[in-house]
Each structure stands twice: as C-alpha cells, then as structure tokens.
Amino acid sequence: MTLLSVDDLTVRYDARDGPLHSVNGVSFAIDDGVNYALSGESASGKSTTAKAILGLLPDHAEIESGEIEFEGRDLRSLAPSERQDLLWEEIAFIPQTAIDALDPVMSVGAQIRQAIQTHREVSERRARRRAHELFETVGLDPDRVGDYPHQFSDGMRQRVVIAMALALEPKLVVADEPTTGLDVIVQDRIIDNILQIQEETDSSLLLITHDLSVIAETCDEMSVLYGGTVMEQGRVENLLLNPANPYTMGLKNAFPALDGDADGLVSVPGTPPQLDEKSTGCVFEPRCPFATEECATTTPDLRDLPYRDQRVACHNAERAAQMRREADSATTWGGAAEGSRPDADDVVLEVDGLRKWYESSESLFGRLPVDGVSPTVTGFTNSLSRWYARRGELLREVFGGGSHIRAVDGVSLSVSRGEIRGVVGESGCGKSTLGQTLALLEEPTDGGFTFDGQSHEHYRDGNLRSFRQKLQIVFQNPYESLNPRLTVETLVKEPLTIHGYRLDERDAAVRETLERVGMAPAERYLDKYPNELSGGQRQRVAIARALVIDPEFLICDEPASMLDVSLQAEVLNLLRSLANTEGIGVLYISHDLASLTRIADRLSIMYLGRFVETGPTERVVSDPRHPYTEALLAAVPETDPRGGRDRVTLRGEPADPEGSPGGCRFAPRCPKATERCRESEPELDAWTDADHSAACFHPAEGSTAEDSARIDEPAEVD
Structure with a gap:
C-alpha cells in the first residue's frame, strides 16, 4: 500500500534577483513500512521537497505544479486546521538542529506533553506517563523530563526531538539531516535508536541526508537529487553498489571510508547550478566527466533500467559499468593530491605536557534578578541556578574548595613540516581547546610548546604578530568566520594589510592565493560577498585568508564537518596537496575518523x-x-548496504x-x-x-x- 506519493512536484522561490527553480518535476512514492531517502548536495532540492510535503515552505516559495498525496488524501488541498491535525498525529518531523527546535524556557517534558495534549484529549497524568515512556524508548533517563534543553548534550537533545516526533505514533516520520554534525558515537546511537523504534511502532521514514552511509544502514529505497531533479532512484543496494548516473558515482566515491584508497578521495569538480534558469540539457553536464554533446542540449528522461528495480536520468546509462570503473579514480574527476607523503624529521611544532584548565564559577543565571520576569522565565532561571549551585556543592564536597574544568590535561605531540596530524574525539573532549591554545587564542595553564624553534612564551612576550604570520587557524563554520560585509577580495587582502606583507603586490597575491585553493579564475569571485558563495567556496576563502601570508603551519578545527561529502573531499584534498607540495604542517581537529584516515599521517585519539x-x-x-x-x-x-557491522554501544x-x-x-x-x-x-x-x-x-x-x-x-x- 502506498503511504506517500509525490508526482511531478515543481517548487519556485521568488528571490530578490529573480525566481529560483528549486524543485523541477520530482516524483517518488513511499510504501507502507518502507524507509525512503532523498540524497544529494546542498541546493539539490531535497529539503524543499520535504517542506512542501509538510506544508512548511516559506512565504516566498510557491508550489507551481504537482500532486502530494498521503494515504490517498491530497495534502495540497487541506485547510490549515486539517493540516495541523495531520501533522504530528500521522506525519511527524525531526529537524536538523534540535537546539533550534526546542523551546529554551520550557522543560523538555513539558514540550512533549504539549505535543501530546494539543492533538489528543488526555489528562496531565497520562501525558506525563507517556513522556516518561518516550524517554525510556530513546534511551534517556526518565527522571530528567523536568530538565531544560541547555542541560542536555547535542545528541541527547536530538533524542528528545525524536521522542517528541514519536509521541503520537505517526505513520510517517520525516527526518531532515538528523545526524549531521554529530559525533560518530552519538550518530551511531541515534541511528540505532530510530531503527529500534521503527521496528516497535511499524512506522515509515523519509530521511533527508547527504550521508550515504546513514542511508545504507537505515533505508530501503532512495532518490538522488541534483539541481531540483531526480538523477537516479530505486533500491538502496542497487544505487550504492551499481550506480548508473555519474553524479551518484561521484557522491559515492567522495564519501570517506576506513578501508578506502588514501590517495583516491574523489571530489566532484565545480559547484551546483544556480537554478535561476531551467536547464536546457542535463543539469549535471557542466560537472560530469562523461558528458557528451547530447548531454548539453537534451534533458534526459528518468527511465527504467532493464532487469533491475532502478531508474536513471542519463544519456549514457548503457555505459554505466565502464563509467563506474573510471569514476573510482580521482584523476577522472580532475583531482588527486600532488606530491608524496613527507618523511622528513623537520619538526615545526613540539608540545610538551600542555594543560588548559578553567576555573569553575557561579553561573551568570544564578546572579540574574528575576523580579518582574514572567513565571515561565523565572522557573527556568531558578532551575538553572539551582542546578549549577548543586553541582558546585557536590564538587566541593568531593574535591574540596574550588574545582577546575580540565579541558586539556597534559598533552604532548609533535608535527613536522609537510605532515598532517589528526586529533580525533567526541564533542567536549578538549580538541578545539587544544587548537585554540596552540594558536595562542588561549593562554596555557601549564606546560607549553615550541614553534619554529621558539617557545610560546617568546611569542607571547611581544612577538605575537610574527607568530600569527607563521601559524594560522581555520575555524569550523565558514558561515560565521567570514565577515558578511566584506567582499572576497577584501577578506583575503586583509591579513596582508595587517601584517604589512607583500604590500606592493597585494592584488596579485590575492589572485594567486584564490587560484591556489581552487577558486579560478579569481576574477569571478573577487567582488562576491560570502552569502553569494557555496559552503565549499566559503571554506576555500577562509583557507585562502590563512594562506595568503605564507604561513608555515595550519590549525584546522573541523573545517569540513558542515559540508556535503563532495565539498568535504575538496577541502581534504586541498590540505593534503598543500602539505605535500609546500611543506605546510597541519594539525587537523575532527570527530570524523573516516575523513582523517584519508589525509592524516598520524592520529591522536583524545x-x-x-x-x-x-x-x-x-x-x-x-x-x-x-x-x-x-x-x-x-x-x-558503512556505505555498503549489504554490510552488517557490529555496533559497540x-x-x-x-x-x-x-x-x-x-x-x-x-x-x-x-x-x-x-x-x-x-x-x-x-x-x-x-x-x-x-x-x-x-x-x-x-x-x-x-x-x-x-x-x-x-x-x-x-x-x-x-
């Protein structure tokens, strides 16, 4: 029985510069009890498709055509009140960022009870009992239903949102990137959680994600979207084991695997289409290494492959086996890191017993006046204050006097020129604090390090400017690390001005560096602002800012964790190439162990x-x-859907x-x-x-x- 049917869906955004054709004729169906995935890079149309199904499109978006049916009911014709009754009751939603989905001034239990009592006439007592049951179902302590969102970790907050989505036992759960940016341990727990709950409730899943490994372990069928169109769809094992569209091949080979070829990480060249105009040929043609003349002039139809439950939109699908063999090589896509791995012992950074401790102190909330504040906010601040106070009392009882947060607690390491040293661990393990302390954005509590033959005290004693020129840090989120008011040219030129470096040739230095990080021709990007760039392009600009003053060392703090797999591959290949060809030392901080195995020479588990x-x-x-x-x-x-790995909980x-x-x-x-x-x-x-x-x-x-x-x-x- 078909649970959800989407037929020829077309969605347009009315942007300031003109219309954007975000979804262009997407069709798929989900049968009862089936887990279905929509995959593709950012701007492929997968999240817009989900929002259209849920009726959550913004005001400047319009469904131009298409049908959306749930159990035979036309969702597009529902009145707002009818749609409200349907959502949560029969179709639930798990958003990507749980912290944005939860009300900070309500306890998580109250929010779950609110979802239940909005749709069903149940007593407060029954709603509380259901909230406790849901906490047990998702592996959380039922005694914590009275806690607030800030008192939970990212993974625990995500499980709270999952509990809320499952409160009314819906028939379909729509999950938009539910594990993106989470540690592998937390991600694994959430995947296992979703699968167990589905088995118990017999619900279906529509998963929106670019992570093919999550799809391989959770879904039965999938559609691969690009430029708002379906490039390929069918059984997951068919698409991941025998893809017939070059775009699917590129995504699969860009995904880092523990057993992959360390020198063969694929990066799909170019960037996704702008979608301001409808394509007259195959939308992937500008980036496809197998494109022919026909691809540039004729849009391929989505057609069935013989003898296989698989559909593909590609003029060259009959050559799929040959294309798969060639697509395995990074050189097919114009990539592959240059040079060879370093073997020199020229140490540039030596760290010895480094510590960074923070003193615990009374929370700000404990000192906030609450007179005149609403009862809800007062309850929140009082609860938070009591929580911090009680935790401090317990620590003083156990350890005596004040206590410290031992973020970095006796770390030693060395990094040579041309070497990439990976530091891996869960959130909260101290790896970002380590990077910030080594960048002298934080002062060491004890121990220290030597950089380029000089101690860190030497640089702190009036020599920070020379230190900053030699050592640069690239932060995790290019959406926050780049000033949105500055053009690309100004952003990359700024370090040259600050350090008085290559002043007579600043314009040439900016262009050279942008092209050095793969943004060629540079003239195409100089006048653009960050909001006009893709995530991968922004991160390349951030790296260009760091490289333009010719540093000897880079500290990279999760620089690819928020990017699509193909863009991740771009950044990883770029760093490996810079280390190989220019001898730059790199400390790469990440929770993504699989990615680091593709570029790091040595690993430290933290x-x-x-x-x-x-x-x-x-x-x-x-x-x-x-x-x-x-x-x-x-x-x-694993990206192999046939795999049956043993989970370690x-x-x-x-x-x-x-x-x-x-x-x-x-x-x-x-x-x-x-x-x-x-x-x-x-x-x-x-x-x-x-x-x-x-x-x-x-x-x-x-x-x-x-x-x-x-x-x-x-x-x-x-």
Whole structure:
C-alpha cells in the first residue's frame, strides 16, 4: 500500500534577483513500512521537497505544479486546521538542529506533553506517563523530563526531538539531516535508536541526508537529487553498489571510508547550478566527466533500467559499468593530491605536557534578578541556578574548595613540516581547546610548546604578530568566520594589510592565493560577498585568508564537518596537496575518523583532555589498542548496504571534565575496565610498540607477550 506519493512536484522561490527553480518535476512514492531517502548536495532540492510535503515552505516559495498525496488524501488541498491535525498525529518531523527546535524556557517534558495534549484529549497524568515512556524508548533517563534543553548534550537533545516526533505514533516520520554534525558515537546511537523504534511502532521514514552511509544502514529505497531533479532512484543496494548516473558515482566515491584508497578521495569538480534558469540539457553536464554533446542540449528522461528495480536520468546509462570503473579514480574527476607523503624529521611544532584548565564559577543565571520576569522565565532561571549551585556543592564536597574544568590535561605531540596530524574525539573532549591554545587564542595553564624553534612564551612576550604570520587557524563554520560585509577580495587582502606583507603586490597575491585553493579564475569571485558563495567556496576563502601570508603551519578545527561529502573531499584534498607540495604542517581537529584516515599521517585519539592512543594512521585504524579507539572505529557507518557491522554501544555519556579523575577517565564507559583501571590512570606509554602507544592497562588483542607482561606489572611504590 502506498503511504506517500509525490508526482511531478515543481517548487519556485521568488528571490530578490529573480525566481529560483528549486524543485523541477520530482516524483517518488513511499510504501507502507518502507524507509525512503532523498540524497544529494546542498541546493539539490531535497529539503524543499520535504517542506512542501509538510506544508512548511516559506512565504516566498510557491508550489507551481504537482500532486502530494498521503494515504490517498491530497495534502495540497487541506485547510490549515486539517493540516495541523495531520501533522504530528500521522506525519511527524525531526529537524536538523534540535537546539533550534526546542523551546529554551520550557522543560523538555513539558514540550512533549504539549505535543501530546494539543492533538489528543488526555489528562496531565497520562501525558506525563507517556513522556516518561518516550524517554525510556530513546534511551534517556526518565527522571530528567523536568530538565531544560541547555542541560542536555547535542545528541541527547536530538533524542528528545525524536521522542517528541514519536509521541503520537505517526505513520510517517520525516527526518531532515538528523545526524549531521554529530559525533560518530552519538550518530551511531541515534541511528540505532530510530531503527529500534521503527521496528516497535511499524512506522515509515523519509530521511533527508547527504550521508550515504546513514542511508545504507537505515533505508530501503532512495532518490538522488541534483539541481531540483531526480538523477537516479530505486533500491538502496542497487544505487550504492551499481550506480548508473555519474553524479551518484561521484557522491559515492567522495564519501570517506576506513578501508578506502588514501590517495583516491574523489571530489566532484565545480559547484551546483544556480537554478535561476531551467536547464536546457542535463543539469549535471557542466560537472560530469562523461558528458557528451547530447548531454548539453537534451534533458534526459528518468527511465527504467532493464532487469533491475532502478531508474536513471542519463544519456549514457548503457555505459554505466565502464563509467563506474573510471569514476573510482580521482584523476577522472580532475583531482588527486600532488606530491608524496613527507618523511622528513623537520619538526615545526613540539608540545610538551600542555594543560588548559578553567576555573569553575557561579553561573551568570544564578546572579540574574528575576523580579518582574514572567513565571515561565523565572522557573527556568531558578532551575538553572539551582542546578549549577548543586553541582558546585557536590564538587566541593568531593574535591574540596574550588574545582577546575580540565579541558586539556597534559598533552604532548609533535608535527613536522609537510605532515598532517589528526586529533580525533567526541564533542567536549578538549580538541578545539587544544587548537585554540596552540594558536595562542588561549593562554596555557601549564606546560607549553615550541614553534619554529621558539617557545610560546617568546611569542607571547611581544612577538605575537610574527607568530600569527607563521601559524594560522581555520575555524569550523565558514558561515560565521567570514565577515558578511566584506567582499572576497577584501577578506583575503586583509591579513596582508595587517601584517604589512607583500604590500606592493597585494592584488596579485590575492589572485594567486584564490587560484591556489581552487577558486579560478579569481576574477569571478573577487567582488562576491560570502552569502553569494557555496559552503565549499566559503571554506576555500577562509583557507585562502590563512594562506595568503605564507604561513608555515595550519590549525584546522573541523573545517569540513558542515559540508556535503563532495565539498568535504575538496577541502581534504586541498590540505593534503598543500602539505605535500609546500611543506605546510597541519594539525587537523575532527570527530570524523573516516575523513582523517584519508589525509592524516598520524592520529591522536583524545578523551576528556588527554590522548589515549597515538600512532601512524594506518596502524591506529588497522590495529587499535585502546577500547575508546575501537568504539570510534566501530561507530563509523558503512556505505555498503549489504554490510552488517557490529555496533559497540558505550555506556553513558562522557564524564564531566570538572574535578580530578579518580582513575582511567574512560573506565566508567569501558567494557574492559577492572578495579585497577578505576583506581589509577594509565599513561600514554602504558602500552607501546615503536611509535604506536595507548593509555590502557588492557590493550586490545594483538599486543606482544613482552608488552602484556610489562603493562600488567604492579606499579612501583616509593
């Protein structure tokens, strides 16, 4: 039975500069009990399609044509009151950013009860009981239904939104990028959560995502969208194992995999179409390495492939097998990093026992006056104040006096010229604080580092300008790190002016650097503002700003985590090429272990302020020795829909970095923890083999007899 049917949907946005044809004739159907995915890059039309189904399009968008039916009912003809009755009751929505979807001045339990009581006449007691049941269903502590959104982690907030969406047991759940930007551990838990709940409730899923691995593990059927049109659709295993459209091939090969070729990360060249005009040929033709003359002049129809439950819009689909073989190589797409991996010992950054602690203090909310504030806001501020106060009391009882947040707690590492050093861990592990401290945006609490032969004290003592020219940092979000009021030319030229560098040739330096990061010809971009660029182009501008003054070192803090897979590949390939050809040292901070395996020479796994494993990338991935590393690797989803990976579910959430650890800081979540682990903390060299080390008393199988004997020896007592 068909649950949802979308036929020839066309949506237009009336923008300031003219109409944008966002969705152009999209058709698909979801049967009862089927999980369906819409995939593609940003601006492909997938989110607009979902909003059209839900009736959530903005005022400047219009459905020009097409039919949308849910169980035979025409959704476009519903009155607002009828649509309100349908939403949540039969069709629920999980948005991408849970923090924006939750009311900060209402407890999460109250918001779930509100969703229930808006649609059904139930007592307050029954609604409360249902909220507790939902918390248990999504793996949250039912005693926390009275907490506010700020008291939960990102992953926990996302599970709250999932609980709210499932409160009325809808027949269809529409999830828009529900795991984007989350740690692999949290993402894995949420995927598992959704699948378990679906099995219990027998609901269907419409998943909007660019993450093919999530699709492979959750969905039965899919459509790949590009430029507002369907490029390919059918069974997930058919599209991911035997794609027939070059665009699907490019997306698949751009996705980083743990077992992929380290030198073969594909980046689809060019950028998505502007959609201000309807295409007269194949919309993907300008970026397709297999395009012919026919592709430029004739739009391909979406047609069935013989002997397969698969439809494709491509003039060259009969050559799909040959195209797949050629598409596996990055050179087909005009890419591949230049040069070879470094082997020099020319160390540019040496870090020794670095610590960055923050003093705990009373929350601002505890000092805010509440007279004259509404009861809802007063309850929120009082609750938050009591929560912070009680936590401080407990810490003082346990540790005595004041306490500290040990964001970075004794980290040592080195990075050579031309080397990429990856730092991986969950949110809150201290990796971003490490990067900011090494960039001297934060002052070290203890320990220190040497950069280019000089100590960090030397640079802080009146030499910061020379330090900033040698070491640059690229931040995670190009939407926030670039001044929206400045053109690309001004943004890239600004560092030259600040440092008085190449003043006589600033214009030439700006153009050279933009083309160096793949924005050629530079003249096309000089007068553009950030809002006129794609996410990948913005991040290239951010990297150009860092490179224009010829630094010796880059600190990259999650520079690709918010980008589509193809744009991620662009940034990763660019950094690898810069390291290889220009000898720039790179510290790359990320929670995406799969991406780092494609470009990093060495990896450091970080947990609650300390490194728990470090070594050459290939050895850490193929022979992990710390249980936390094993969990991170096991949580990476696979793009092969036939795969049946074993999930490793860590108990609980990361511990609070506040206060002094009583033993191994991973012990509360570790499946191998013993009494010794809970009493004393292992050093990074508790297990070591050449330059591969782990802070674990019980390393994974594979350690030598000598290693096992050494780590199991009792510690000497003074």
